[in-house]
Amino acid sequence: MSSVLYKNIDRQPSWAAGGEGAWLIDRDGRRYLDTCGGVAVSSLGHRHPRIVEAIERNARELSWAHAGSFTTAPAEELAELLVGLSGGLAQAQFLSGGSEAMELALKIAYQYHCERGEPERTVLISRRQSYHGSTLTTLAISGNKLRRSVFEPLLPPAEFVSPCYEYRDRGADETQQQYAQRLADELEAAILRVGPGRVAAFTAETVVGSTSGAVPAVPGYFRVVREVCRKYGVLLLLDEVMAGMGRTGHHFAYSEDGIVPDLVAVGKGMAAGYQPISAVLISDGIRHTLGSGSGVLQNGQTHVNHPLACAVALEVQRVILDDTLLPEVLSLGEQLRERLRARFAETPMVGDVRGRGLFVGVEFVADRASREPVAEPAALAAALKREGLARGLLLYPGYGTIDGERGAHVLFAPPFVTSPAEIEEMVGRFGDVLDACG
Numbered sequence: 001m002s003s004v005l006y007k008n009i010d011r012q013p014s015w016a017a018g019g020e021g022a023w024l025i026d027r028d029g030r031r032y033l034d035t036c037g038g039v040a041v042s043s044l045g046h047r048h049p050r051i052v053e054a055i056e057r058n059a060r061e062l063s064w065a066h067a068g069s070f071t072t073a074p075a076e077e078l079a080e081l082l083v084g085l086s087g088g089l090a091q092a093q094f095l096s097g098g099s100e101a102m103e104l105a106l107k108i109a110y111q112y113h114c115e116r117g118e119p120e121r122t123v124l125i126s127r128r129q130s131y132h133g134s135t136l137t138t139l140a141i142s143g144n145k146l147r148r149s150v151f152e153p154l155l156p157p158a159e160f161v162s163p164c165y166e167y168r169d170r171g172a173d174e175t176q177q178q179y180a181q182r183l184a185d186e187l188e189a190a191i192l193r194v195g196p197g198r199v200a201a202f203t204a205e206t207v208v209g210s211t212s213g214a215v216p217a218v219p220g221y222f223r224v225v226r227e228v229c230r231k232y233g234v235l236l237l238l239d240e241v242m243a244g245m246g247r248t249g250h251h252f253a254y255s256e257d258g259i260v261p262d263l264v265a266v267g268k269g270m271a272a273g274y275q276p277i278s279a280v281l282i283s284d285g286i287r288h289t290l291g292s293g294s295g296v297l298q299n300g301q302t303h304v305n306h307p308l309a310c311a312v313a314l315e316v317q318r319v320i321l322d323d324t325l326l327p328e329v330l331s332l333g334e335q336l337r338e339r340l341r342a343r344f345a346e347t348p349m350v351g352d353v354r355g356r357g358l359f360v361g362v363e364f365v366a367d368r369a370s371r372e373p374v375a376e377p378a379a380l381a382a383a384l385k386r387e388g389l390a391r392g393l394l395l396y397p398g399y400g401t402i403d404g405e406r407g408a409h410v411l412f413a414p415p416f417v418t419s420p421a422e423i424e425e426m427v428g429r430f431g432d433v434l435d436a437c438g
C-alpha cells in the first residue's frame, strides 16, 4: 500500500515520469497526448527550455523571503507586468493556489466595505453551476452541487443567480441581448431581495470551466451585469483561475467582454504548472480605500509573493508575450472547434461545441433536437477517461454539466505550444474514443 493519500483512496493513479511539449510520459514509457493541460494548467507543455533555465537561475539567487519583511524583484516585476496587462487594475498579490486567491479576493471585498463604513455588506452573490475553490467560503459560493456534497452543513450561506448558459437557457424567441438583460434583471432582483446595503460582491467565472465545460457569456452580458453591480455598490469579482492567463487568447478573459472588474483571481496557467502560484488583482478604488483607511491588508500567509514562484510565472508570461502565443491560441482554438464540429457533424451524442481560444467544451446529449441530457452521465465520463487513456489521450470529462446532476461534457484546454498536427491528432483519437463509448 502506498503512503500517499490519493483522491480515490484505494486506487493508485498512473505514474507520470516525464513530459515533452504536449505529451506526458508514464514510467513504462507510454506517451499520452494532453488535450487538457492536466486541468488547464500546462500552458507551455513540459521541459520548456526558457522555463527550466529560469528555475535554475532563480533558485541560485534566493530560495525564499518573507513578504512581511521583504519584497523581491520577481514579485515586483510580475505584478507590474500583470497590472499593465489588466486594462486598469492597480495592484496584485501572489498566493499558491486558486482557492486561496479567491478566498483572499472575498476577504479584500469585505474589508473594503468595512473600511467604507458598511460592515453589514456580508452577503456574496454567485452563479449556480460555478466552481470557485475548495476552501469552505469559496465552496460556499460555488453553485455546483456535486462539489459541495458532504460539506454542505459547514458552508456559510450565499445567494445564487442563474449562469449565462446560452445552449441550455436562452429562449428560442430571445436575442442574445434580451437574454443578457434578463440575467442582469435577475441579479438586480436578487440584490434588492437581499437588501442593496447588504451585498458585498457578485462573483462569476468569466468563462465557466470545469463544471459546465467552457461556457462563455453571451456578448454584452458582463456589460449589463457590471452596470447593475455599479448601481448598488456591489463589487464585481471575476474568477479567472481557469480562464485567465492566455487560455482564451487574451491575458485576461474579461477583456473580450469589454469590461474591467473590481477584483480578479488568476491561477492555474500563471506559471504553466512549473510552480504553484495564483494572484488577486484589485482596482485602484479598493487600493485607495484600504490604503487611506486602516492601511493594512488583513491577511497574511506564509507563501505570499513567493520569489521563485513569481520568477517562474514572470518567465512564463514573458514567453507568452515574446513568442506571440496568444494569436496562436486563437487560431489553434478555431482549428480545434472547427475540426470537432466537422468530425462530429453526424454524431448524435455531440450536442454542442463551444468556447474561446484553447478553452473548448463538448457537451453530450441523448438527443440533439430536444437537447435531452445523456442517460448516465457519470458512467459516460468514466468511460471517456478510460478509453482515452487506452488510446494515449489525456481527457478531462465532467458530468453534472447542467445542474450538478444532469449532463456530461469534455473540456479541452491543451498547451499553447500544441502544433496544428497535434490538434488534428487529438480530434482523431477523441473520435475513436467516442466511437468506443457511443
Ligand SMILES: Cc1ncc(COP(=O)(O)O)c(C=O)c1O
Binding pocket: 039, 097, 098, 099, 100, 102, 131, 132, 133, 134, 205, 209, 210, 239, 240, 241, 242, 243, 267, 268
Ligand atoms: C474557476 C476556478 N476557480 C477556483 C479554482 C480553485 O483553484 P485551486 O484548485 O488551484 O485551488 C478552480 C480549480 O479548478 C477553478 O477552476
